[in-house]
Amino acid sequence: MSKKGTSSFIIQRATAVMLAPIAVWFLFGIVGALTADYAGARAWLAEPLNGALIGAFFIAGAWHMRIGMEEIIVDYIHSWLKDVLLFLNWLAALGVIAGAAWSLYTIFFAG
Amino acid sequence: MADGATSGRPLSPHLQIWRFTVTMAASITHRGAGMALYGGLLLMTLWVVGLALHPPLFDAVSTIIHSPVGFVIIAGFVWSLLFHLMNGLRHLYWDSGRGLAPKTATMTAWLVYIAATILTAVILWAGYGGGA
Numbered sequence: 129m130s131k132k133g134t135s136s137f138i139i140q141r142a143t144a145v146m147l148a149p150i151a152v153w154f155l156f157g158i159v160g161a162l163t164a165d166y167a168g169a170r171a172w173l174a175e176p177l178n179g180a181l182i183g184a185f186f187i188a189g190a191w192h193m194r195i196g197m198e199e200i201i202v203d204y205i206h207s208w209l210k211d212v213l214l215f216l217n218w219l220a221a222l223g224v225i226a227g228a229a230w231s232l233y234t235i236f237f238a239g
Numbered sequence: 240m241a242d243g244a245t246s247g248r249p250l251s252p253h254l255q256i257w258r259f260t261v262t263m264a265a266s267i268t269h270r271g272a273g274m275a276l277y278g279g280l281l282l283m284t285l286w287v288v289g290l291a292l293h294p295p296l297f298d299a300v301s302t303i304i305h306s307p308v309g310f311v312i313i314a315g316f317v318w319s320l321l322f323h324l325m326n327g328l329r330h331l332y333w334d335s336g337r338g339l340a341p342k343t344a345t346m347t348a349w350l351v352y353i354a355a356t357i358l359t360a361v362i363l364w365a366g367y368g369g370g371a
Contacts, residue, residue, distance in 0.1 A: 163304060230291070232291070
């Protein structure tokens with residue numbers, strides 16, 4: 129995190145503030161949505177409010193988890209493995225954002 | 240490196256001298272829960288991608304969700320989210336320079352553990368149709 133400490137610190141808190149209220153909303157519907165069948169889950173996600181909040185949750189969550197995991201990696205890994213893990217960490221975060229964006233686009237605009 | 244064993248002066252940091260505190264546990268748990276949520280968000284991405292783009296993937300994820308292992312995963316995810324959420328609020332409160340007194344920090348750490356556990360039970364009970 130060289131030279132990026134301050135911006136990471138700020139982004140981690142900004143995404144935390146965004147995620148907190150969405151997480152509260154999410155916790156109300158999570159078990160029902162995750163245990164629903166295909167049609168039920170798709171109908172749940174196709175509700176505009178649910179889709180928008182899930183999208184925000186995935187994007188802010190992906191960035192929050194990337195910074196958090198980066199902090200853990202640089203704390204404990206000091207070998208060549210560090211760069212590999214940091215790269216995979218970026219890949220995972222971008223994968224979450226791309227997967228969620230592509231899915232929600234399909235459901236709302238191309239379904 | 241200073242040789243404390245032969246010089247007779249104390250070594251620092253004292254890696255062998257510590258005692259268990261709930262604030263320490265909460266700090267470790269915050270990281271652990273964050274790592275669990277990392278895995279959870281990856282699994283949820285598979286769930287959403289399957290839902291929107293590839294039903295066989297959804298069926299595969301759904302099969303896991305409805306197995307006993309899936310119950311443990313969901314319970315762990317819900318508890319981790321609740322803990323990380325409430326302990327995160329604790330962190331934001333600390334960032335404002337408040338709540339840092341040992342007595343207060345100890346009390347809020349206990350509070351987060353207890354509330355996360357009770358709320359997890361309530362959410363699972365309601366989510367699996369306990370109230371219906």
